[in-house]
Amino acid sequence: MRQLELRHIRAFVCVAQQLHFAHAADELGIAAPSLTRLIQEAERLLGVRLFYRTKRSVALSAAGSAYLSEALVALDHLARAEQHATLAERGELGHIEIGYVASAVYAGVLQTAVGGFRDTHPGVDVSIREVPMDAVAAMLADGQLDAAYIRPPMPLASGIQAATVHRDRFVLALPAASPLAACENVRPAQLRDQCFVLPEQESGTFELARRGRFSPRLGPRPGTLAAVLACVSLGGNVAVVPHTLAGCIALPGVVYRDVTGQPIPSEIALAFRQYERAPAVKAFLRVARATKGQG
Template identity: 70%
Template sequence: MRQLELHHLRCIACVAKHLHFSRAAEELEIAAPSLTRQIQEAERLLGVRLFHRTKRSVALTAAGEAYLADITPALEHLARGAERAALAERGELGRVEIGYIASAAYAGVLRQTAGGFHTTHPGIEVTIREVVMDRVPGMLSEGQLDVAFVRPPMQFSEGIRTTTVYRDTFVVALPEDSELATAPTLSPAQLRDEWFVLPEQEAGTYEVARRGRFSPKLGPQPGTLAAVLACVSLGGNVAVVPHTLADCIALPGVVYRTISGKPIPSEIALAYRQFERAPAVRTFVDYVKSR
């Protein structure tokens, strides 16, 4: 048995709006006789008369008023659904799951990118979570994260790309009672006999050792930068950390010193899938790249 279709409902609602077949047909962009047939067919399928029609007037019947009260919210809901689908297709609606390392928050990168994006794209839900950096490649490949802020260099599988969003340099964090703390600047060679706490990004430590021509004595690798500094504060260890920490974290017992010579670069980068399918995620990546 044939049932009413969406075009029937739209015709009924439009005629009820105008109470005039010619004006309703004009809005619907169909011929008036075709609209009349659609209404007649709808009435036949429903088994009730929806409109009182004369040569001079059109009015809703009691059945028509009752039926219109139910189909109007449904049509409005369908219209909102179509609008939301279009927004999602354009990357204006959706969700972005962002992973980040702590220094991205310390450096203001997270606020400037994720925070700024949320302000300019209110239809996209932004979720952030701190992550262990060596888990990021797998989380991106497996879809547990959409994007992630990390500190290169890192090894990623094929299909993952990075773009630099913040440039920094490495400094040395050391106990304030260390003899080395009396100097404002330290050469790599002066750190030869120190024990190094390793951050997640080890590149700075090994570059200091390379420039000082020694093999670093490696202590604990506690994970986050805050944990690294906590180890330094206990005494007996130093750490090569991003300069951003010197501006953000004042931990009792810890001081920061610059490293002489050419600055050792430290960067924060956005890692993302090269062939991302989700429009909202692509919109976020484009937003970050444009800043």
């Protein structure tokens, strides 16, 4: 069964607003006879008279008045749908799921990127959540996350890549009562007999031990960096942590000290799908990769 088309509705609304066929035809850019045929087809398909017309006047019928109010709403919805489609195509509308490890917050890189993106893309809903670093690759691959802030190195699945967005260095977190706390800088070899609390990113600990030429004695793996520092404060152990923590977290009984020699590099990277298709996600990645942290 044939139904009314958009061209019929637009023709009807134009005539209803002009109440003059010739003027409406000019506005629509079509010939007056073509407009008349469109209105006649609309009336036939609807089974009602939309206009009362004579040689000198055009007036809406009761059916035409009732239909006009709904037709205007429908056209408004269609106009907004077109606008939304355009915004979505430009990456200005949509939803993004972002994961992060806590140190991305301590460095300020997450706040700067997300805040800047929200300012320039207010139509995109951005959700953020802290995630375990060892779960990031799988969550990106299956779509639970669209991007994630991590501390490399870490293994990434095929199709997932990472770009550095913040450079830092590792430092020591020591119990304030430790004799090593009296040192301005600590040599790696001085840590030979210490027990190390391991954060999620273990590379700093093992690089320090390599430089000190010893195998580290490993203690608890409590998870978050805040929990790592709590273990240092309560348990008398030491930890190798990002320098950004020194300016963000001050716990009773914990002091931070630099390691002698070349700095042990620590980075924050943004992990994402290599062949991302969603325009909103691609727009965020452009902003985030250009964002630097505060450290």
